[in-house]
Amino acid sequence: MTQGDTVGAALPGLCLDCASDPGAGARCRSCGSPRLVRHAELNELSVAHLDCDAFYAAIEKRDDPSLADRPLIIGGGRRGVVSTACYIARIRGVRSAMPMFQAMKLCPDAVVLPPDMRKYAEVGRQIRAMMLELTPLVEPLSIDEAFMDLSGTQSLHRAPPARTLARLILRLDREVGISASIGLAPNKFLAKMASDLDKPRGFSVVGRAEARSFLAARPVSAIWGVGPSLHNRLLADGLRTIADLQRADRGDLARRYGANGLAPR
Template sequence: MQPHRKIIHIDMDAFYASVEQHDHPELRGKPVCVGGGKYGVVAAASYEARKYGIRSAMPGRTALEKCPHLIVVKPRFQRYKEISQQIRNIFYEYTDLVEPLSLDEAYLDVTENKKGMESANEIAREIRKRIFDETGLTASAGISVNKFLAKVASDYHKPNGQKTIHPTRILEFMEVLPIEKFYGIGKVTANKMHELHIFNGKDLKEKTQEQLTGWFGKAGIYYYNVVRGIHTSEVKPHRIQKSVAVEETYWENLLDEESVFKQLRAISEDLEGRLNRKEIKGKSLTLKIRYKDFSVFTRSKTQEVYYENAQDFYETAQKLWELRPFDKPVRLLGLSLSNLNTGETKQVSVQLRIPFEDFY
């Protein structure tokens, strides 16, 4: 029998908002949201703001209605990326098997780790302490035998906590877990499950695979497996990069074409810089426009040869802009390059040997 893997999911607590509160002590203890305002969308909310029901992706106007004294802060994505890299460097001191999901969360496979530590629980605790000591920010962690369980566990004792789901306790844990807490089950699916009298893992486990696939298609197989603690996806440290994108959300909406073209030139230069650093080229360029009313327009152009530089991006973006169906104030512009020259990347795998007795 193959030994269990030891997977950690690290999730920073209210990352963007916490960075702002750390860098600006006068914001600590107050309801803060990053992004939003009357015309924007909340990118992150502090825990003080969440008490008022404010969540990420909520329209800023709604957030201000829920909390009139909400403090709205302009995003500083370069700062968030800088701290995210600091945190990622800590991860790599323990394992090369790191799969970032975003700036503020990642999976780590520590079955075999650089420190030779037996306990994944101790590794997670040590990493969280390192993050706090070096950045002043808190993180939560989940530890278990696969990515699904680790992800569920990391949300269990937020903020600034951690939970281990031991392999001997997986089934009993899953049986009492509310269906809304299953990673991958959103509000719409949860509501449908409620209509089918599925409210927790025990209810889900009573359904056959045929029933679940009949109701939910291929996702039914996923639900059938995860409620039994089965999730075979490995931590993938070397994902094949399929696109490179630059997006900018504007504090004040862009009202005229001159302003749009000025921003498209800046985005084109930023995109060129990112591509050059990674030695990447691509053949498909996509323009993304989000308007004041949150409607989105995208249009792409693919050519037989690789785009070469910022001027290429800019000239193509101008032509794509002309294809838009209407004129409205613009709140976001983005350019992304796909159909890349990255090729196939070989996945890293490990031989699993460490027994699980010292998981805690």
């Protein structure tokens, strides 16, 4: 279950706008927010992936409020590519790594700014320092995303990891002026997939109980380490979804793909 779910109100819950226990209703009993997350394993999971929302664009909008309601693209000239785009531009179809000429056809009224990597790196360091205040187990993936393992931190923070993470997101908004999304799961693979489910300002949980079914419908390309070459091999062998791999014989997978075919499923 993810942000905003209200089914199963008896399940452990968290308000994303005040990081408190929301009670059993559809709105938080403390602040009235409908932005709630409920999950049976909410207070048991401790591995998270934090991913800032449209990071470069968010920083530029923070620093120039006149850009708040305008489509914004960070990238090079007409022959360059899109580094990132705000969510207004994304609604129009603009995506990272898209050629700029194509992005401008989709969103001709967009404001285009060159990336300011020095500024972005400074904000990235600020966010990283906040993460390290919560746990030493921070594994950066890029300037604006990282894994965090909050195992064993409940006594220190007097809260389960989910609530500690919600407080961190509120702090990022208040002190840094940007938003981020969280994926919470039993392992890094699931946490990274979860963080992308409900962007922006998402907080998605994938527990152990539903991990197999959650993965089943996803394409094999979603698996870490499956690049274009292996992806084409899998497709040629009729393996299009993770469910296809789950049903396949492990011995056959090992013969075809070596050690990769023996990876846990």
